[in-house]
Amino acid sequence: MSDTAVLRRFNRSYTQRIGALEDSFLGTGRPLGENRLLFEIGASPATTQELRERLGLDSGYLSRLLRALEADGLVEVSPDPADRRRRLVRLTSAGAKTWEELERLSEQRALRLLEPLTARQRVRLTEALGVADLLVRAATVSLETVDPTSAYAREAMDRYYAELDERFPHGFVPDPHTDDDDASLRAPVGAFVVAVSDGRPVAGGGVRDYGHAAEIKRMWVDGGWRGAGLGSRLLRHLESLARGLGHTTVRLDTNETLLDAIAMYDRAGYDRVDRYNDNPYATHFFQKQL
Amino acid sequence: MSDTAVLRRFNRSYTQRIGALEDSFLGTGRPLGENRLLFEIGASPATTQELRERLGLDSGYLSRLLRALEADGLVEVSPDPADRRRRLVRLTSAGAKTWEELERLSEQRALRLLEPLTARQRVRLTEALGVADLLVRAATVSLETVDPTSAYAREAMDRYYAELDERFPHGFVPDPHTDDDDASLRAPVGAFVVAVSDGRPVAGGGVRDYGHAAEIKRMWVDGGWRGAGLGSRLLRHLESLARGLGHTTVRLDTNETLLDAIAMYDRAGYDRVDRYNDNPYATHFFQKQL
């Protein structure tokens, strides 16, 4: 069977058996949409804005769902003191109880599915689903060009800096942040890209103009996502953006402690070149013709 | 992470990503229900009755869906000559074309999911999904006690005989079929059980009375389902039926060429005993105290 045939066969049998159960709102008498929202709020209280983002809902629709949950006494909505246009949502104690009930039902359903299997089969299924989960997540990460001042970009860069600070023997202190720096990473001369999964940035990197060539900056991949091919994918994406910006050469610097990054650049066809800047943290320099 | 946590995590991320895509069958401008129906008819033309059964639809709803597909010129509905209350449904040539288009879109979507993955990752994902598919199917197989003259039972036995005929060096010819034989495999003295998946029997076996003990007969597991633990599960089920019939001993015979069956009986706690019948095809005899 071909790859796609396996995937399609799995999809068919899985959604028919498990997905169908999911739809039945878990027998709570509450519509699926409300339950999904309730579950999401329970996982971590948030502003309506974040909820909209995470669940991909229309603002009017979300408002109505919140109103329904509020009417049932399950959630409390209050203005955000920091910005009173925004609203904070959190579960009431009745809501928390209902949330736990949903948890319980969901757990029960999972158990019922596993119950006919032997211990060995459960282990096999669990392992297989774990692998499939990682790879499906990896395959559906979306690469988005964002403004360098956006929350996603800031988080990606902050985590990049934090990682360097941890990896470098004497720590890492980024240059003071400037508006010019931001401008260099947005159109028409550059771009910043984040890989988003479940509304969280899991990788990021920028491309900018640097002396008649493109330079790739601040590439970072979340620790839990190493080995999922995300770095190479992001690198290829940044290269194609560089091409789109009119460049035929792309260069970058990195540090000797970042072994996996160096290996990745080697694999991706980059040549080692002489130092081309005075970045005190850089020890290795790479270049590639597009 | 516990087994259920892995399953639930997978379910969440999978349905969010792939399930969501599945709904977008709307890429065709046709509602999901109509597409599902069209797909089902394309897979094998049928009476409305069968379609209702297979898809679990209300008769009024199905009628309306058919009317819509008919209006689009995709299906033809005609009275069944054998029973003119019934109606036969089949695709028109335009319908067949649309069906192929659905196939193409589905294939494309599967490809798009796999596309970001490297070749090695695809292999890993495909293997994982293959294992998961088998086990999820196995876990949701339903064991049903059926009459030995029913279509399911007949199919299970016929395939059992066919397999023996293929495996035995000199073939296999079953004893002439008798009504007594059927009666021995139904209440109050026996039972015949089939494992059903997607409306097809995938395993089967009977238990009957044999000289103050229960005897398990004609146990068969579909070739594609070996290794899914279905045999052991069916065996345990038959043992519990034997207990319900008032027996404390269960025995069975088998042939030396059926190595996996023999291994299964050993694992299930059966002891090898002397020949207790004159079945010319039997070479190994087992017994177990319940």
Place this chain on the structure above:
DNA sequence: ACATATCTCTGACTGTAGTCAGACATCTGG
């Protein structure tokens, strides 16, 4: 031949999901 069962179809509903266009409140940069 007749009562009864079976099968399909139509009309009349309900509930859920989701979209879109503003109204209104609040924040932010100049």
Place this chain on the structure above:
DNA sequence: CCAGATGTCTGACTACAGTCAGAGATATGT
């Protein structure tokens, strides 16, 4: 302080999925 941007909410819709109660045609057993 004001203009424009941002965030939330309401009203008015649409589409889809599904249910239920008969009506009417056709088969079946006695």
